[in-house]
Amino acid sequence: MPVPQHIFDPPFNIVRCSHVVLDVTNLNASREFYENTVGLHVEDRDDNAVYLRGSEEHQHHSVVLRKAAVAACNRIGFKVGNEQDLDKAAAFFSENGIAYAFTERPFQGRTLQATDPFGFQIELYATMEKRPHLLRRYDLYKGCHPQRLDHFNIFAAEVQDTVDFYARLGFRLTEYGEEDGPNGRIAAAWMHRKGNVHDLAITNGKGPRLHHFAFWVPTAMNILHLCDVMASSGYLKNIERGPGRHGISNAFFLYVRDPDGHRLELYTSDYFTGDHDHEPLRWSLKDPRRQTLWGAPAPRSWFEQGSPFSGQAIREPQFVADVTIAD
Incomplete structure (x- = not known):
């Protein structure tokens, strides 16, 4: 089958993968696993969600655990270059018949959620709250x-x-x-x-x-x-x-x-x-x-x-x- 050609002027600029939102059935058990066994850092938590990140990351979170009745992947997230890229993405989705909506997500700036033509649920954002770098906090590892x-x-x-x-x-x-x-x-x-x-x-x-x-x-x-x-x-x-x-x-x-x-x-x-x-x-x-x-x-x-x-x-x-x- 054909190998796709590189495109250097895409309709909007995705910088990188950013975060995953997981539905979990036991929030405490999942937090225990990701925090104390894997070693991610908890940034915020409440009765319904836990936000974690790696030690090199300045962003507020790269994993969100959401309390739910059924385990699932809720979203995969990507960071875009700037706010204009969000509007460009919305225009691209509209032109291509892709369902999308702007929404407010905790600790993130304006966020665009979409379901791509194959059912993958993604979200795009340009800004997220920053937290202190933990790379040299070896006492927290x-x-x-x-x-x-x-x-x-x-x-x-x-x-x-x-x-x-x-x-x-x-x-x-x-x-x-x-x-x-x-x-x-x-x-x-x-x-x-x-x-x-x-x-x-x-x-x-x-x-x-x-x-x-x-x-x-x-x-x-x-x-x-x-x-x-x-x-x-x-x-x-x-x-x-x-x-x-x-x-x-x-x-x-x-x-x-x-x-x-x-x-x-x-x-x-x-x-x-x-x-x-x-x-x-x-x-x-x-x-x-x-x-x-x-x-x-x-x-x-x-x-x-x-x-x-x-x-x-x-x-x-x-x-x-x-x-x-x-x-």
Whole structure:
């Protein structure tokens, strides 16, 4: 299938991925996991929501936990360049028949919420309250010392159309997995706005669902330390995959599940992609190094389970990719 061309003058300027809003069924259990086990910092909380961030982030929050009856992904958030970009985004959505609305969100400036053509619920903002930098507050470090939100990965039923849509918004392809042969279809794509491997990965599967969100950590040793922490604090069964090194992105990784099953990746050591002529890297779906550079395949849950978007019907994928799954 066609690889999208880079677009350097998109209809509005998305700077980077910013935050995720998760619906959780037990707010206290989720806060305990993200604050004391993973190591995110709680900035604000009330009876209905908890706001957390990484130690490198100046913004008020990058994770919002919302008390709800059913676990789901409520929104994925992106930061845009300025207030005018919000108006440009609204005009683009209107011209393309995409449902949108301006809304007020706690600790954020004017926020534009939309549901893209494939059911993914996003929100855009230009300004958020700032908080003091915690990077050098080593006395506050817990868990794996998460620094900043790095990316989202979504399950898309119409993977090629979804890739093409986000390419129109200026997301640039860095790596992709494709079937072999002259009519091979793209089964997964990694796309960025901020000059690393990805802000948004799009994976073929039942969708719309959130596959995972990821936090950058300083070193591989932080990820190994989190394994020790989880194994000794009652979360051993929440370790789903890894630790290991991806072929795609080159990153060292660990996938864990929170008390509601939302998937979080801890991630480090990918590479720079900011040059305008950076060419995407193709991977065969049959290359065992694609999933893990060392050749170990992912478990079945990694291909089949994800967080639904609140209120969105889940559709079967247009095709089923032939991938290697661990026994």
